[in-house]
Amino acid sequence: GESVGLHLPTLSVQEGDNSIINCAYSNSASDYFIWYKQESGKGPQFIIDIRSNMDKRQGQRVTVLLNKTVKHLSLQIAATQPGDSAVYFCAETDYSGNTGKLIFGQGTTLQVKP
Amino acid sequence: EPEVTQTPSHQVTQMGQEVILRCVPISNHLYFYWYRQILGQKVEFLVSFYNNEISEKSEIFDDQFSVERPDGSNFTLKIRSTKLEDSAMYFCASSPRQEGAFFGQGTRLTVV
Numbered sequence: 523g524e525s526v527g528l529h530l531p532t533l534s535v536q537e538g539d540n541s542i543i544n545c546a547y548s549n550s551a552s553d554y555f556i557w558y559k560q561e562s563g564k565g566p567q568f569i570i571d572i573r574s575n576m577d578k579r580q581g582q583r584v585t586v587l588l589n590k591t592v593k594h595l596s597l598q599i600a601a602t603q604p605g606d607s608a609v610y611f612c613a614e615t616d617y618s619g620n621t622g623k624l625i626f627g628q629g630t631t632l633q634v635k636p
Numbered sequence: 637e638p639e640v641t642q643t644p645s646h647q648v649t650q651m652g653q654e655v656i657l658r659c660v661p662i663s664n665h666l667y668f669y670w671y672r673q674i675l676g677q678k679v680e681f682l683v684s685f686y687n688n689e690i691s692e693k694s695e696i697f698d699d700q701f702s703v704e705r706p707d708g709s710n711f712t713l714k715i716r717s718t719k720l721e722d723s724a725m726y727f728c729a730s731s732p733r734q735e736g737a738f739f740g741q742g743t744r745l746t747v748v
Binding site: 554556558565566567568611615621622623624625628629 | 640667669671677678679680681684686691692727731733734735736737738739740741742
């Protein structure tokens with residue numbers, strides 16, 4: 523069935539270190555993926571996206587990697603800062619659905635220690 | 637920077653009452669969505685809306701739920717007879733294309 527899940531519920535890192543947040547998806551028809559950041563009491567905030575015809579995309583301090591062979595998605599945050607502390611969700615969508623519906627994973631809490 | 641705005645930020649209602657959650661999507665966006673998030677859980681899709689009609693809805697979106705775009709700017713979610721289990725954060729989102737979405741800050745609905 524369709525599902526998006528995360529390997530670790532909580533990730534704790536030292537300020538300045540790099541963070542890697544992982545996500546597994548099971549719907550092989552998914553062709554567009556997004557990472558969202560959610561701070562306490564706020565809505566999901568778009569971080570970075572990637573299409574299924576790519577395996578890597580870089581933004582400012584963030585990189586998303588897509589491995590379609592094993593249906594795995596990861597978010598790398600370079601030089602993690604206290605402001606990066608939040609819950610991170612991966613989300614997938616299937617273009618064939620024609621609605622843009624997003625399926626979210628469970629979320630990983632990132633804690634940045636000063 | 638354009639953003640999705642939602643009102644109210646917090647709504648407390650008695651079980652069985654009707655509630656209307658309001659959203660102003662980003663101007664020029666064509667696709668509109670409602671999602672909900674029960675405390676501590678993942679974000680769940682409720683409904684998508686395009687070209688003035690529902691394009692997809694989830695199992696959660698039963699007959700008690702309805703959406704409207706009454707004018708060119710507002711997008712509303714109505715729950716006709718609220719239940720305790722409807723307590724959650726409700727997020728409105730919009731997108732210019734059939735991919736991705738920009739979310740509002742949410743309305744926290746508490747049913748007592």
